[in-house]
Amino acid sequence: MSKITAALEASVATVRDNTPPEGTAQTRRQRACVDHAFARILKLIAPRIRHFIRQYGLACHWDDAEQCCAIAVHRAIQSYEPEKAQFTTFVNWQIRGELQSLRFRVMTDQRPSARKVEATTVSLDAITGGEDGEGLSILSAIADEDALGRTEAGASDYLAKAAMNALTESYVEHLRNSGLERIRRRAHNAQPKPVKAKRPDNAAAAPPVRRPGRAPLDPAELTELEQRLEHNRQVVEGRLFETAPPLDLGEDETGLARERVRQVAKRAAKTMSDLAVMDPRFSLMAEYRQAMLAAH
Template sequence: MSKSTEALEVAVAEVIANKNSDGSPGSARQRANIDRAFSRILKIAAPRIRHFIRQYGLSAFHEDAEQVCAIAVHRAIEAYDPTKAKFTTFLNWQIRGELQSLRFRLMTDQRPSARKVEAVTITIHAGTTTPDGEETSLEALVEDEEALERTERAASDHLAHETCAALLDAYVEAERKAGIEQLRKRARARRPKRDMREARPDLPVSFRAHLAGPDPEELAALHERLERDRAIIERSLFSGDTREALSLDTSLTRERIRQIVRRASKQLARLVQTDPRFAMLAEQAGLERAGAPAEKPTPAPAQAGILPAMHQPHNRAITVSKPAERPADAPHELDVPVAALIPQQPGRLSL
């Protein structure tokens, strides 16, 4: 047995000794010992790895070949069985398999099927020309032009989902605080129980000390209702799936779900305007409102005048003319009240 084979056996034994039998990661010291032993295995097997890389003609892809050889060392350690063979045997076969796979991936023209059609492997960085005659590389031709758009869309969807979740959390927390405060007020307004009143007749009528907190059953019902409302709002308001919201609680009608969602939408809009955490949302909403087309102002209603509306069909036959001017030498008529022209009867008072 050579010195390298003995050193590999010792290093592999150290790796196996620091691994847990149940497959758990182990402590930090165990992981450090495993990393140290693995580095020693790579150092001992380095000449063997270089030999196989040259043998398989992968010297031009030395970095990729070293990476797959490191993977081969991992797999050899996992498959090692000292009762069947030495570790060098497992290591040699794993390295050969990984390098052969890499060779087929990088140089497809080495396969028998490729040799029949005289296929040639070229690098992706090789120069070529576009249909317009411009020089470029194959890497630029296979570039996915829609990758950036898909990435931005996915990031936008993720941010929108996180924002909706934060809004729902803020809404549920506000509703929980309001509900707990309501339960506390109701508890303070309740009278003490009869058995306590009978045991302590000296207590004043306004004694409420034993009911300082809300009823636990009512509190649990409040939490359950809020969680149900959260699920309904999330599915009905953000997803638009009212049918799925109805399936969450069969006792609720479509009208009741509409009321829950409508109330929640108003509260969420108020939170966006008042909560500093959603200041960017409020600013964006303001920008969108500013960029929207301005609504036409509603014309003020025409004031009713003394003259009839001449544009109406039923007033077309009416003629309105200016009254004739009175001559300067015409005698002035006296304005006599109508009551003065009525003859007075005895016994009646004339106004």
């Protein structure tokens, strides 16, 4: 046994002795011993690693090849059985397997199926001749010139749709709060007011009259409010923003129904304009509106 082989066996034994069983935490001292022994193993087989990298034609992918060799050494240590073979022999096949796998990944023309059709790996940065005779890289030849415009247009449409949805929700919530306030006010006014009876001057003070609590809201009015809100939402989405099909008026497609829809859309536009000014989320839309008004 040579000195390098003996040193490899000793370093591998150190790594295996300081590797705790699965489920057991490794101490800091054990981790330091493993790191030191692993670095020594890589130093001992460094000439062999360089030889294999050149042999497999991976000199242009040197960093990746070295990483693959380190992974191969780590796997070899984990699965090494000293009674079956020496580590210096066992690790060779692990390194060869990892480098062969790397070569198939980065050099697809090395596969047996690629050799049958005489495939060749071509770099995207390779210079080819253009139509006018000037040098042109393959990457620039396959580049989509309209990709940036389509991406910006798609992003603009997405942001515009998100802003319209947020503004619609803000408008509907504003109407809901206003409607609930009116329903609460009507329910409060409909409550019977307590009547204070007159008492003689010499009578004892009567206990204070307990006022009734908040009046319950009428479920029918709440249902009607939600239906009206849904109707207004459909008008806004279909008539103002055109993000939904136009509102179906059903059989009542009279001038009165169309005029009512027009009035709802007009009030919605005015309300949303005011909301855009007050809500900081729509400050950009408000600035655009002011600029348009100033231009006209």
